[in-house]
Amino acid sequence: MTDKYSRLSVHRRAVLAGAAYLIFRGSRANATTILDHLPWTPNAGNPPDPVTLGPWVYFTPDEGRTVEALADQIIPPDRETPGGKDAGSAVYIDRQLAGPYGRQEGLYIRPPFMKGMKNQGHQSEKGPAQEYREFLAAFDKASKSRFGGKPFFELLTEDQHRFLKDIEAEKVKLDDVDGKAFFAQVVKDVQMGFFADPLYGGNRDMVAWKMIGFPGARYNYLDWVGRHNEKFPLPPVGLTGRAEWNTRAQR
Numbered sequence: 001m002t003d004k005y006s007r008l009s010v011h012r013r014a015v016l017a018g019a020a021y022l023i024f025r026g027s028r029a030n031a032t033t034i035l036d037h038l039p040w041t042p043n044a045g046n047p048p049d050p051v052t053l054g055p056w057v058y059f060t061p062d063e064g065r066t067v068e069a070l071a072d073q074i075i076p077p078d079r080e081t082p083g084g085k086d087a088g089s090a091v092y093i094d095r096q097l098a099g100p101y102g103r104q105e106g107l108y109i110r111p112p113f114m115k116g117m118k119n120q121g122h123q124s125e126k127g128p129a130q131e132y133r134e135f136l137a138a139f140d141k142a143s144k145s146r147f148g149g150k151p152f153f154e155l156l157t158e159d160q161h162r163f164l165k166d167i168e169a170e171k172v173k174l175d176d177v178d179g180k181a182f183f184a185q186v187v188k189d190v191q192m193g194f195f196a197d198p199l200y201g202g203n204r205d206m207v208a209w210k211m212i213g214f215p216g217a218r219y220n221y222l223d224w225v226g227r228h229n230e231k232f233p234l235p236p237v238g239l240t241g242r243a244e245w246n247t248r249a250q251r
Contacts, residue, residue, distance in 0.1 A: 092193030
């Protein structure tokens with residue numbers, strides 16, 4: 001038995017050594033000498049396509065206006081910073097719902113579906129896009145029922161605010177939709193659009209980053225990491241740079 005296992009052990013070591021030799025030879029054969037240059041070319045990555053302004057891609061015109069009104073209620077404008085609407089939060093959500101996120105790409109979406117606990121995450125066969133559509137329809141119906149046929153985006157600011165407070169307090173029930181839970185999701189999505197890289201359609205002109213003093217996607221600002229309560233002296237930079245760096249944008 002000892003002699004048998006000894007021969008097997010020697011054979012296994014020989015196989016592994018042979019494989020390592022082939023890998024080493026292959027890696028040496030494909031090795032490149034790097035001298036006085038970076039081992040990559042500039043802009044050789046595969047970033048997402050920048051969002052372009054224009055018509056709604058997923059929302060209907062009325063849905064888009066409703067989400068814009070919601071965005072301004074969640075992040076109101078002031079003298080120094082635009083609100084959620086003008087910062088592009090609704091555009092961000094629209095493009096996300098029209099893309100892989102809204103379609104649940106990469107997720108298992110086959111039945112059976114069962115109601116899970118909160119810590120189990122999303123358990124519905126409905127994706128974000130469909131859920132938004134159903135929420136906005138029920139939301140619009142409730143608004144028209146309460147305010148004499150007026151959609152939410154036509155209400156006075158104070159009426160919009162009061163209506164949302166009642167939804168949060170569950171004083172207003174939406175048909176077949178958990179209004180309180182979904183409004184909480186809209187709040188998160190508007191916030192993400194407000195603070196995300198402008199590449200995705202929100203945070204126009206990096207207004208949110210300027211407001212909080214965030215340097216953005218700068219290559220290096222290590223000298224400032226430990227300097228608390230000091231204003232960073234340079235403007236923020238997005239994943240695609242800054243508009244004034246693009247010569248075409250200056251023409």
